[in-house]
Amino acid sequence: MIQFSTRQVASKLGIGIATLSRYISAGKVPAPEPVKIGMLNVRAWTEKDIERVREILPKIKNGRKTRYHKQRKRLKKT
Numbered sequence: 001m002i003q004f005s006t007r008q009v010a011s012k013l014g015i016g017i018a019t020l021s022r023y024i025s026a027g028k029v030p031a032p033e034p035v036k037i038g039m040l041n042v043r044a045w046t047e048k049d050i051e052r053v054r055e056i057l058p059k060i061k062n063g064r065k066t067r068y069h070k071q072r073k074r075l076k077k078t
Helices: 006-013 017-026 047-059 063-077
Strands: 034-037 040-043
Touching: 006 017, 006 047
Parallel strands: none
Antiparallel strands: 034 040
């Protein structure tokens, strides 16, 4: 079974490592449990994990897009 690092997963998904890390810490994206290797905690992602995140990504609302979208709605109402 092939496993990928979080950096490789972010690259496969077409997003930055910081963005993926933010989504994981905010609970927007389910991540595999960290595995302790020496002194480091590493997440080992499988293809199944990547596909699950790929399905979730379009449903995550980007704060900037959401904010401007709400502003446009308010302007249209008035």
